Amino acid sequence: MSIFELDERLARDSELVAVLGLCQLRLLKDGRWPWLMLVPQRNGMTEIFDLQPLDQALLTFETNMVASALKKVTGATKINVAALGNIVRQLHVHIVARFEGDSNWPGPIWGFGQAAPYEQATKQEFITQLVEALSS
Template sequence: MIVTEFVLDARLEKDSELVTHLGLCQLRLMKDARWPWLMLVPQRADMVESFELAPLDQAMLTFETNLVATALKTVTKARKINIGAIGNVVSQLHVHVVARHEGDENWPRPIWGHGLATPWNEDEKKSFLQSLSKELSA
């Protein structure tokens, strides 16, 4: 039996930064300040689809997605939280959790493939992550 270790896809690593480790997932912040945009990456090797996870990991992924989505909605007071696990470009299993507001850069259309990423202002990022952390631990 060959056992492989979890390795984060280089494209996910380049486009995001680690916020924290949850029970199953890495919680990552996308390097695009146009939207409060988080990503969950289950720390399991060679996963592409959520249904390929063990049943307990599937439950954990759902729990962690809901935990993050609830915290993000509270912190941002977003009109809508978008959750997606598309993976057409990067097949490694990852779940996007994005806060959307009416009037944001591409409302109500999807964020994927729209414009160029805008880097976070360091102070705004720090404040956002502190608020998020507080909400996640509540």
């Protein structure tokens, strides 16, 4: 098995929070929304159906686990889950907490405005709460 390689754009735009069973859990460097990403650690995958059936099931499980923890931590109105890959082909799943009245609600977050960096303390508190919610 070859060593997993993360697309340089995903690496640049996010930071590692945890490694789950299949995926890297990453936080996008955009504080406008609580925005997470799951990246299955399998090289050459571009679509969910490219994964082996067991990995598909694990991705679904990890997506639901992270989405549930994100909703618990944020109290979001809606959790958006998407695997687009139109620009970055490497398979990755976005999990975003949305709130009525947030930037661009109810429209999509992609291509809207400029990313706003997290304040360090806010980011660390969010990550701590998220990891705790994932552990419970």
